[in-house]
Amino acid sequence: MIELSDVTKVFTLTKDQRKIVGSSELRPKLFTAVDSVTFKCDSGKVFALIGPNGSGKTTTLRMISTMMSPTSGIININGNNTAEDGRLARKSIGFMTNQTALYDRLSPYEMVKYFADLNSMDKDSFDQRCKDIFDRLDMNSFANKRIGTLSSGMKQKTSIARTIIHDPDIIVFDEPTTGLDVMTSRAIIELIRNSKEEKKTIIFSSHRMEEVKTLADDIGVIYNGKMIFSGSKSDFDAEMESTSYDDTLINLIENA
Amino acid sequence: MNIIFSIFKKELTDVLRDRRTLFFMIVIPVIVMPLIFIGSIKFQEYQSKKSDEKVLNIGLINKTSDSQIRDYLLDQKGVYLVEDIDLDSLELGIKNDSLQGGLYIHKNFINDISANAMGEVEVYYKSSDLMSKAKNRIYNALDIYKNEVVSERLSEFNVDKGLLEPLDIINKDMSTKKETIGKAVGGLIPYMLVIFIFLGAMYPAIDLGAGEKERGSLETLLSSPATKFEITVGKLMVVSLAGMVSGLISVVGISAPFYFIGNIPDQIKSTVLEIISPFIIVSVIILMIPIAIFFASMLLSISFYARSFKEAQSLMGPLNIIIIVPLMLTLGPGIEIDHITALIPLINVGLLTKEILAGSAQPIYFIETLSSLLFFAAIGIRFSVYWFNKENTIFRV
Numbered sequence: 001m002i003e004l005s006d007v008t009k010v011f012t013l014t015k016d017q018r019k020i021v022g023s024s025e026l027r028p029k030l031f032t033a034v035d036s037v038t039f040k041c042d043s044g045k046v047f048a049l050i051g052p053n054g055s056g057k058t059t060t061l062r063m064i065s066t067m068m069s070p071t072s073g074i075i076n077i078n079g080n081n082t083a084e085d086g087r088l089a090r091k092s093i094g095f096m097t098n099q100t101a102l103y104d105r106l107s108p109y110e111m112v113k114y115f116a117d118l119n120s121m122d123k124d125s126f127d128q129r130c131k132d133i134f135d136r137l138d139m140n141s142f143a144n145k146r147i148g149t150l151s152s153g154m155k156q157k158t159s160i161a162r163t164i165i166h167d168p169d170i171i172v173f174d175e176p177t178t179g180l181d182v183m184t185s186r187a188i189i190e191l192i193r194n195s196k197e198e199k200k201t202i203i204f205s206s207h208r209m210e211e212v213k214t215l216a217d218d219i220g221v222i223y224n225g226k227m228i229f230s231g232s233k234s235d236f237d238a239e240m241e242s243t244s245y246d247d248t249l250i251n252l253i254e255n256a
Numbered sequence: 257m258n259i260i261f262s263i264f265k266k267e268l269t270d271v272l273r274d275r276r277t278l279f280f281m282i283v284i285p286v287i288v289m290p291l292i293f294i295g296s297i298k299f300q301e302y303q304s305k306k307s308d309e310k311v312l313n314i315g316l317i318n319k320t321s322d323s324q325i326r327d328y329l330l331d332q333k334g335v336y337l338v339e340d341i342d343l344d345s346l347e348l349g350i351k352n353d354s355l356q357g358g359l360y361i362h363k364n365f366i367n368d369i370s371a372n373a374m375g376e377v378e379v380y381y382k383s384s385d386l387m388s389k390a391k392n393r394i395y396n397a398l399d400i401y402k403n404e405v406v407s408e409r410l411s412e413f414n415v416d417k418g419l420l421e422p423l424d425i426i427n428k429d430m431s432t433k434k435e436t437i438g439k440a441v442g443g444l445i446p447y448m449l450v451i452f453i454f455l456g457a458m459y460p461a462i463d464l465g466a467g468e469k470e471r472g473s474l475e476t477l478l479s480s481p482a483t484k485f486e487i488t489v490g491k492l493m494v495v496s497l498a499g500m501v502s503g504l505i506s507v508v509g510i511s512a513p514f515y516f517i518g519n520i521p522d523q524i525k526s527t528v529l530e531i532i533s534p535f536i537i538v539s540v541i542i543l544m545i546p547i548a549i550f551f552a553s554m555l556l557s558i559s560f561y562a563r564s565f566k567e568a569q570s571l572m573g574p575l576n577i578i579i580i581v582p583l584m585l586t587l588g589p590g591i592e593i594d595h596i597t598a599l600i601p602l603i604n605v606g607l608l609t610k611e612i613l614a615g616s617a618q619p620i621y622f623i624e625t626l627s628s629l630l631f632f633a634a635i636g637i638r639f640s641v642y643w644f645n646k647e648n649t650i651f652r653v
Contacts, residue, residue, distance in 0.1 A: 012648065065479040068647050087481045095479035099472030105273040106266070117262035118480040146273075162476070172479070 007073030048216035104148030173204035263490025289509030357390025456502020465559025546629035553636030
């Protein structure tokens with residue numbers, strides 16, 4: 001379970017960033033990327049975080065994964081405050097982006113083993129889990145080839161295996177299908193579905209509203225760092241004045 | 257500790273499979289170093305031989321009837337005299353390099369010499385022509401003539417030669433061959449060593465920091481249970497090791513020519529091989545460890561800051577100069593290791609290595625240098641960890 005209470009993230013801007021953000025007269029030193037955000041993702045549910053570029057989705061997901069610390073507010077992962085024990089929180093998290101984020105000079109087996117080691121998995125558990133995943137994802141034929149020589153589909157499978165090797169309770173996806181072809185996107189969507197069946201907590205950010213419609217149980221709309229909508233998919237449907245999720249999102253943003 | 261070891265193991269595997277890193281870490285020190293070393297020795301030999309054997313055209317304008325200086329000039333090896341020319345042609349010839357030197361003997365020269373006065377001669381040459389030995393050859397001939405005249409004059413006045421040479425200086429050089437060679441080449445070895453530690457550490461540092469950012473793998477690594485401290489230390493260990501290996505290999509590269517070049521005099525060869533003893537190698541390795549850690553921490557910090565591989569490379573470029581300058585200072589004369597210089601990083605390595613190679617290093621300076629290097633290495637590690645913990649650094653856009 002993921003729980004965010006009044007979470008805010010403020011960045012100190014560099015000189016160059018100030019020029020981009022503010023006018024020449026008004027160059028703010030601070031930038032609030034996430035502003036008093038509160039929401040909850042329950043186990044076995046899929047939470048979709050949507051909003052335009054630069055709205056604060058990635059920063060929110062990075063704070064959930066403890067890569068960044070919130071300036072204020074509390075994030076609980078399975079009941080543990082991430083500010084108190086980040087390592088414990090990270091042990092129950094798998095993180096994935098649309099970039100495969102792999103090391104070209106390692107093999108898929110070495111890559112997955114590395115993340116198993118970082119998660120302090122013992123040899124027997126790793127061997128069993130690795131075999132299951134490699135069988136399920138049909139990875140055995142390329143398990144020992146260098147990642148740099150693999151196709152994008154094979155790389156994506158390796159990335160999935162790396163994310164779930166330690167059997168995390170929570171999986172965080174940051175725009176997982178952006179820029180990917182249909183086949184590769186499908187593998188990720190399958191992963192989200194399977195993880196939901198395994199009663200895991202899933203949060204993902206996306207620009208693809210069809211994906212949100214298909215996968216999400218709960219939806220959060222973030223705009224300019226503020227959560228302007230948070231509720232179940234049926235609540236979101238109720239907000240709809242048109243038949244399109246895209247139009248509903250735009251309406252919510254325009255009315256914010 | 258297990259997590260640090262896992263990161264170390266993975267990064268080491270990754271680095272050892274990177275051709276670019278291997279090239280800088282192993283190929284350059286092993287192949288390029290001996291080639292540069294052997295090449296420069298051979299080139300110098302060739303140039304020196306060429307210069308010695310080169311026949312120089314020397315213009316001679318002799319306004320006297322005496323031919324003694326002319327004869328002495330002709331006795332010099334590699335001199336071809338161009339005579340019957342006027343002063344303008346002599347000057348023009350030197351300017352356009354058809355003549356390498358010239359001698360003008362004035363009309364009254366013999367009369368002045370005979371009158372026990374000073375005879376006037378003019379020597380023409382180009383100081384910019386470094387390879388030309390025309391001036392030396394003319395001076396040699398003139399010296400022979402001068403000594404002869406002085407002897408004649410002294411005997412004419414019944415004066416003993418000792419009157420003009422009151423001192424009989426007998427040089428007693430107390431340096432051992434090891435000291436002489438150690439101090440001479442001792443400056444070069446730390447110079448090469450430090451440069452190669454830096455170069456060997458540079459590419460792994462870029463790959464493990466900025467490269468990781470560029471691949472997007474830094475985010476997934478940060479979302480693992482590894483702490484930022486563990487990630488930094490694991491990576492630092494690999495970068496430091498790469499630097500140390502590169503440094504060690506460069507020492508092998510420098511010493512290899514002494515085994516393979518045939519025409520190095522046996523005495524020099526045996527002295528150099530005596531210098532490269534296990535004790536000296538161990539001492540230098542001990543000094544290398546903190547240098548490599550310090551470089552690794554600086555390079556990794558820059559790499560964490562850079563947005564891309566390219567940016568990291570351009571940020572690291574100026575560091576080369578910062579490293580080279582203090583080492584260059586140690587190559588010059590007059591700077592010795594003392595209680596102050598032993599505390600200044602890089603300068604202390606340069607000076608102490610010279611002393612170690614000459615066999616004259618004092619333990620107190622070794623301890624001071626090592627303490628100073630360890631102190632800076634510790635600061636480097638602390639800074640890297642602090643730097644990697646800064647969100648503005650690792651998520652810099």
